[in-house]
Amino acid sequence: MVALQSTEKIQQIRQRLQTAQIRQNSYADLRRSELDFQVGDIVLLKASPWKGVIRFRKQEKLGPRYIVPFRVIARIGKVAYKLDLLEELSQIHNTFHVSELRKSILDEKAVMSLHDIQVDERLNYVERPAVMLERKVKVLWNKYVALVKLQWEHWR
Incomplete structure (x- = not known):
């Protein structure tokens, strides 16, 4: 009778462990993703x-x-x-x-050509505005702020 109770206890413990493993796997699988790369990626x-x-x-x-x-x-x-x-x-x-x-x-738009980069005599990168796209005036409580949207030389 004692041996019968111990085998039942062991089965119950195994079942609870398996339930806990399944639950933890379901939590872990939510964060997992299958990564697959092709040649040339x-x-x-x-x-x-x-x-x-x-x-x-x-x-x-x-x-x-x-x-x-x-x-x-x-x-x-x-x-x-x-x-x-x-x-x-x-x-x-x-x-x-x-x-x-x-x-x-x-992002192909963010890639700049190395030939377009201009450097001054102190080896600083020089960026100049090319076109003014938009101009607005923002009204605050007691002052006006001018906002200008620019298109820079080397940015698309």
Whole structure:
């Protein structure tokens, strides 16, 4: 009779553990997403887990979480990808797990041509307005504020 009660208790414990596992999996699955990249996609590489993060221009406190976008060269298995790394990162192996990567969404409008950049004699970037798009006057309690919307030279 004692052995019968202990087996019932063990079954009850197993059932409760399984219920708890299913519940925790359902919570974890809400945050998970399946990442799948194709050859030629642009991805960001996570920089945080490496000891040599200084290579990736880490500052004192606020280092980058992800570094420069790289192109996927090949898929290795189901969860590994080979990236086209820069020459300065040649000492790092170029195959990474999918958890170390994030899809990069490049905005073509935000990309500037290097030939269009003008630098003055003190090596400062010079930005000039090209066209005034809109002009408004905002009325506050006791004063007027002029607002101007500009189109800059090198921005689309």
